[in-house]
Amino acid sequence: MPAPGENLRINAARLWDSLDQMAQIGPGIAGGNNRQTLTDADSEGRHLFARWCRDADMTMGVDTMGNMFATRAGTDPKALPVYMGSHLDTQPTGGRYDGVLGVLGALEVVRSLNDLGIQTKHPIVVTNWTNEEGARFAPAMLASGVFAGLHTEDYAKSRRDPDGKAFGEELARIGWVGDEKVGARKIHAMFELHIEQGPILEAEGKTIGVVTHGQGLWWLEITLTGKDAHTGSTPMNMRVNAGLGMARVTERVHQIAMSHQPNAVGAVGQVKVYPNSRNVIPGKVVFTVDIRSPELTKLEAMKSEVIRAAHAVAAELGLGVEIEDVGHFDPVTFDVGLVSLVRQSAEKLGYSYQNIVSGAGHDACWINRVAPTVMIMCPCVGGLSHNEAEEISPEWAAAGTDVMLHAVLEVAEVVG
Ligand code: HGY
Ligand code: MN
Ligand code: MN
Numbered sequence: 001m002p003a004p005g006e007n008l009r010i011n012a013a014r015l016w017d018s019l020d021q022m023a024q025i026g027p028g029i030a031g032g033n034n035r036q037t038l039t040d041a042d043s044e045g046r047h048l049f050a051r052w053c054r055d056a057d058m059t060m061g062v063d064t065m066g067n068m069f070a071t072r073a074g075t076d077p078k079a080l081p082v083y084m085g086s087h088l089d090t091q092p093t094g095g096r097y098d099g100v101l102g103v104l105g106a107l108e109v110v111r112s113l114n115d116l117g118i119q120t121k122h123p124i125v126v127t128n129w130t131n132e133e134g135a136r137f138a139p140a141m142l143a144s145g146v147f148a149g150l151h152t153e154d155y156a157k158s159r160r161d162p163d164g165k166a167f168g169e170e171l172a173r174i175g176w177v178g179d180e181k182v183g184a185r186k187i188h189a190m191f192e193l194h195i196e197q198g199p200i201l202e203a204e205g206k207t208i209g210v211v212t213h214g215q216g217l218w219w220l221e222i223t224l225t226g227k228d229a230h231t232g233s234t235p236m237n238m239r240v241n242a243g244l245g246m247a248r249v250t251e252r253v254h255q256i257a258m259s260h261q262p263n264a265v266g267a268v269g270q271v272k273v274y275p276n277s278r279n280v281i282p283g284k285v286v287f288t289v290d291i292r293s294p295e296l297t298k299l300e301a302m303k304s305e306v307i308r309a310a311h312a313v314a315a316e317l318g319l320g321v322e323i324e325d326v327g328h329f330d331p332v333t334f335d336v337g338l339v340s341l342v343r344q345s346a347e348k349l350g351y352s353y354q355n356i357v358s359g360a361g362h363d364a365c366w367i368n369r370v371a372p373t374v375m376i377m378c379p380c381v382g383g384l385s386h387n388e389a390e391e392i393s394p395e396w397a398a399a400g401t402d403v404m405l406h407a408v409l410e411v412a413e414v415v416g
Contacts, residue, residue, distance in 0.1 A: 032388025062178025085127025095390020199383025
């Protein structure tokens with residue numbers, strides 16, 4: 001059994017095969033995945049993950065938000081466990097690796113420790129957080145947010161998808177309501193391996209992203225109310241066009257983000273137009289603004305400017321306007337000690353690395369509120385994610401998982 005020296009590596013082929021098997025569940029239409037949270041496909045993926053954990057001699061716990069916790073025993077059952085994990089749910093047109101790499105990479109760490117007969121003092125827990133994406137039920141990182149005390153369980157279970165289905169009912173329907181109290185678990189340290197979902201690591205030729213911070217975000221759901229009318233016979237000066245209002249606000253969101261460069265982004269990704277008929281002027285539009293920055297002052301300034309712009313456009317066009325916060329977290333600073341450990345692990349293993357700020361939100365951003373937390377990133381091709389063409393290399397997947405293996409062994413304390 002090699003000592004946890006630089007020659008200790010995970011089984012890259014087995015990891016890649018598991019990623020490929022999971023990708024068969026909830027296939028997309030272009031090679032990616034549509035395994036949205038609390039769907040039957042999500043449940044099928046959960047069962048596969050649970051079976052793999054059983055095969056790796058782990059015991060499974062599930063909390064009342066459906067968060068899954070597979071435990072590998074340590075030599076000291078009273079020692080707080082070291083957690084690794086991410087999410088198995090995907091966007092509707094998602095990739096195979098967003099979230100999934102973090103869950104199955106963590107499982108591969110355990111499988112490799114089993115192969116090598118390495119024991120640790122601290123138990124090790126592999127986690128699948130429910131509804132990280134927030135695509136079907138907003139906000140994102142919903143269940144890790146309940147775990148960290150940012151949302152109440154009632155709020156989370158009341159969230160509805162575009163078809164009006166409630167989170168709590170869907171979780172019960174797929175049979176994944178566990179018996180553990182959410183947030184009762186105490187965590188010694190939490191590691192999340194994730195693809196970068198941006199172009200920096202690949203462009204810089206770096207294999208490992210040492211994630212020092214995560215940018216903050218606001219999701220503002222804006223409802224503009226005008227008047228349905230005939231697109232042909234209604235004179236232009238008599239229109240109360242909510243669709244026009246949405247278009248103007250969308251342009252303003254882009255201008256606001258551009259005015260706060262560098263390190264600011266903004267877009268509108270979800271739009272619901274009513275009645276959504278070709279020859280009816282939209283009487284109502286509901287759309288979500290997504291603005292982000294690693295700098296709190298910029299984030300807050302952008303939020304105020306977007307709200308002001310929405311009211312100004314509504315006044316110009318005689319529209320009603322309602323704005324609801326449907327997601328928010330401030331910029332995140334990860335645990336300095338764990339960040340150094342990730343950097344040292346990459347160095348020991350001979351992988352190129354650089355510090356990076358996460359552009360996307362992750363469950364780690366919430367868990368960082370309740371336990372020392374860090375992220376490890378690997379590149380993705382062209383920086384593309386939230387797109388079925390999302391791609392990584394087996395080498396990148398293995399390198400990120402190797403770094404997590406070594407960092408976790410340091411914290412979990414190898415015995416014997
Ligand atoms: O929105 C995000 O950043 C994450 O992908 N849920
Ligand atoms: Mn993700
Ligand atoms: Mn995602």
